[in-house]
Amino acid sequence: KQEVTQIPAALSVPEGENLVLNCSFTDSAIYNLQWFRQDPGKGLTSLLLIQSSQREQTSGRLNASLDKSSGRSTLYIAASQPGDSATYLCAVDGPFNKFYFGSGTKLNVKP
Amino acid sequence: NAGVTQTPKFRILKIGQSMTLQCAQDMNHNYMYWYRQDPGMGLKLIYYSVGAGITDKGEVPNGYNVSRSTTEDFPLRLELAAPSQTSVYFCASSDPTASDTQYFGPGTRLTVL
Numbered sequence: 001k002q003e004v005t006q007i008p009a010a011l012s013v014p015e016g017e018n019l020v021l022n023c024s025f026t027d028s029a030i031y032n033l034q035w036f037r038q039d040p041g042k043g044l045t046s047l048l049l050i051q052s053s054q055r056e057q058t059s060g061r062l063n064a065s066l067d068k069s070s071g072r073s074t075l076y077i078a079a080s081q082p083g084d085s086a087t088y089l090c091a092v093d094g095p096f097n098k099f100y101f102g103s104g105t106k107l108n109v110k111p
Numbered sequence: 112n113a114g115v116t117q118t119p120k121f122r123i124l125k126i127g128q129s130m131t132l133q134c135a136q137d138m139n140h141n142y143m144y145w146y147r148q149d150p151g152m153g154l155k156l157i158y159y160s161v162g163a164g165i166t167d168k169g170e171v172p173n174g175y176n177v178s179r180s181t182t183e184d185f186p187l188r189l190e191l192a193a194p195s196q197t198s199v200y201f202c203a204s205s206d207p208t209a210s211d212t213q214y215f216g217p218g219t220r221l222t223v224l
Binding site: 099 | 142146151152154155169170203205207211212215217218
């Protein structure tokens with residue numbers, strides 16, 4: 001059974017810092033890995049999707065990497081801003097696009 | 112497009128009551144999903160559907176039922192509510208022929224007392 005772990009569970013940084021969120025998964029037979037953002041009391045917003053054949057994806061200040069063989073992904077956020085404060089979830093999918101989620105990293109960016 | 116919509120937003124149930132959580136999408140997606148999220152945890156898949164008339168169990172299906180009579184709608188039924196079903200429920204949809212991205216609704220916060 002696929003297990004997804006995210007470290008750290010919470011992170012607090014001053015504005016302007018670069019930071020890295022980590023995600024690991026136990027079964028490397030994945031189709032894709034996706035990073036989501038969740039604001040308090042809200043649904044999930046997709047940030048980046050990396051297909052299993054890709055190594056990384058970039059969107060603005062966000063860069064996600066994937067090392068399928070080692071079962072790891074990182075989300076790099078450059079020049080963090082208070083508006084980046086949220087919970088970040090990673091998820092891996094298998095057949096039928098079924099996703100397995102980590103428990104998230106709660107990020108607080110202090111002004 | 113409204114995307115994925117869910118009703119109600121909040122609900123309090125007594126133990127043993129039943130209810131249906133509604134989910135609809137207007138993106139013509141064949142795949143739809145129900146997840147639950149307990150406090151401080153990630154999402155766990157309850158049921159999913161790959162098209163009208165086809166449903167299957169996810170990781171945590173006990174205590175729930177689903178149906179998929181149309182492409183647009185995917186209701187989740189709780190027959191005998193239990194405190195362990197207190198959670199936030201999210202519906203999602205996707206079209207794997209176009210993209211593997213899942214689109215999520217805003218969630219239903221359910222409390223069972």
